[in-house]
Amino acid sequence: MTITRSDAVMNVIIVADHAFINGGQAKVAIESALGLAGRGHRVVFFAAVGPADPRLAAADIAVIVLGQTDVALTTSLASFGVQWLWNRPAALRLQALLSGYDPEDSVVHVHGWAKALSPSIGPVLKATRVPVVFTMHEYYLACPNGGFYDYPISAACHRTPLSPACIAYNCDSRSYARKLMRVGRHALMRGSGLVGSAATVITISRLQKTVLAPYLPKRTRYFEVSNPVDAEPLGRKADRPLGDIVFVGRVSPEKGANVFAEAARLAGQTAVFIGDGPQRAQLESDYPEARFLGWKNPAEVKALMRAARALVFPSVWYEGQPLTVLESLAAGTPVIVSDICAGREAVEDGVNGLWFASGKPDSLAAALMRLSDDAEARRMSDAAYDLFWADPLTLDRHLDGIEAVYRSSLAYARSPSTIRAIHA
Template sequence: MHVVLVADHAAINGGQAKVAIESALGLAGRGVRVSLFAAVGPVDPRLEPAGVRVVCLDQDDVTTARNKLAFAAQAIWNGRAARALAAELARYDARDTLVHVHAFAKALSPAIGPALRASGLPCLYTMHEFFMVCPTGGFYDYRAEAICRRAPMSASCVTTDCDMRSYPRKVARMLRHVGLAQVARLPELFHDVITISDLQESVIRPLLPRGTVFHRVDNPISVAPAPPGEGAPGDFLFVGRVSTEKGAPVFAEAARRAGVRAVFVGDGTERADLEARYPEAVMLGWRDAGAVQALMREARALVFPSVWYEGQPLTVYEALACGTPVIVSDACAGREAVVDGETGFWFRSGDADALAAHLRRLSDDGVSRRMGRAAHARYWAAPLTPDAHLDRLSAVYEAVMRGATVRGAPARHASAPVPA
């Protein structure tokens, strides 16, 4: 089998790229032929020595673009990426090649759709977020600071200023979504979709074509096995973007009400405000993965107060793997990893008093240790290791290839047009 991975970035800059690149390396290590097609460099230096063919266009994303108008045009329809992907896929045979798309919304754009369709190759998409069905990608209204339950691209959606930055930015995203749905027809193209949580599938299933086949593949967790800590539990820990949608203000307020210390690892739009309003909170900024896991092992609990859906929040699983209980919002997918009352607690999303009540419960050293041991045992009974991820991914690839054979792959036409 030959797997072509398609992603916005050729180096790790976040969760999506990490999963794509680590799976490329893992598959190559198992003897699978792997190619990576990406818009944005640099290229992870491990890929080519591992035998992965890399095609990187060295284009901009929103963080590097100097000409914002030019980048907006690229994000709506990246003609160069479409032509380059079409040329790359023309090299391969549908009998042994599968295309797995991880990301397109930050650089490649929906323009990949016609190139994928013209290739005749079996295609698969991992729903790391919600851009396939939601123009802003998160089903979250930043103005209302609440989960958005409007029908995507309905009149209510189109007229609502819900974007993190501005309504003109949402307009550009809606234009991209029109291209995605009406020109590229990506939802129809991807007969097979990987989801990473039950909540995610429940949200997207009604919005994708009937007959879409869903495959559950959990993201891998990179935590080395180690016994749970025996020392006295430390502070309550938050790890991630310090922002409203991640629930950072809710944690800070709940910690104050419970009379406990809140420790934040990360940075974001709300950091300065929280530092001013809650001087008793500790802001550590970002730390590398090893340092974060060391902090988790020492923590009394991880608090994951996110007020939006999330996909599959890896920090929740990392904490459980470290033997640390988790207090999680009941609105997000992180709740699926936590057995309420056994390995941590669920609390009512956005409710600082409800969260404070659980912080008080876990202030008891005995309760924290007991839940930490339960969290560790339950996680390691079925760990989300990179090998487990690759095993499941390989099974899905085989199922997709079989399904494409049964349905009959569309004939390849060398002259099939790819819109510029």
């Protein structure tokens, strides 16, 4: 699909659960908003949960924060349940906001809704004449738990969403009652028009489209726009001793933390974890030889990845486009990645890193042993750096892609046949 860039100013209404950075999804939404405003577009940032990143207001971005909570921050799931199922105040406020915009030069860009905004925004997005774009940071439009992931067995789930097999099986991380709540909300979401409003979908990896396409309308238009990577071209690594092989991120089963710990033991190496999470205490007890550094600030993480022999990304679910993988490659650090997640798309097996069989400690151990060879590690380090910086995923490249999608969406929405199809 051919898309072109134009310099005309647009109104961009960015919709997200959070107005502050609490993860990759919010980071991309906020950095994108700042970049678009810097290019002269009129940007509004609409979110349920604050506080708002102060850079938004400083960039003359209109910020609307509803002062609500989310599913992770709430102190009472029972009291939060109404908002989680159907956040009526958010829908009314979004409807009032969109009514003031001309569909000829305005776009709604949805980055997140599942943690706080709820399916209630579906009818609003379905009814508006302003073109709607979704970025798929996860899989909530298709899967009740958002990840096609079976938490009890720490493996990808291949059941059809809302099928009898899906409904009967407990894939939730907490309880079957919680799973049934998710099933109910997913059914509500399907009837809300939210899925149908996503006429234009931005995916951040090829894997995402493969996973999502069977569950979205056939008329859905897909564009792949990579997330920006915050990195500097520091040059190839100096000829110095190589460090440890590290894990960076949430120490939890879906991230494959236990797979790395066991693989390192099998390979006779030390597993180094940068991050924290619910599995840390158990792993510290089971693998006393491992090192746990806890959370570090972004600059410290970059320095640790730069010094590492390799990064291990052992995630056992699909992921979207893991930024940690790309940041590691940008630093000249090869990546050992599980073959199930989208991170593999950035890694050429045997060139700038290695693939291993997802969830298999022995397969990962073999990869760890291969990277223990200094010459092999340095060869892959040079390739990691050279391949990334030959075509870097900069913010400008990301914004070029986003603007092009907006232009295409505006042109597509003007078609009479499109208007009839969307609002039928």
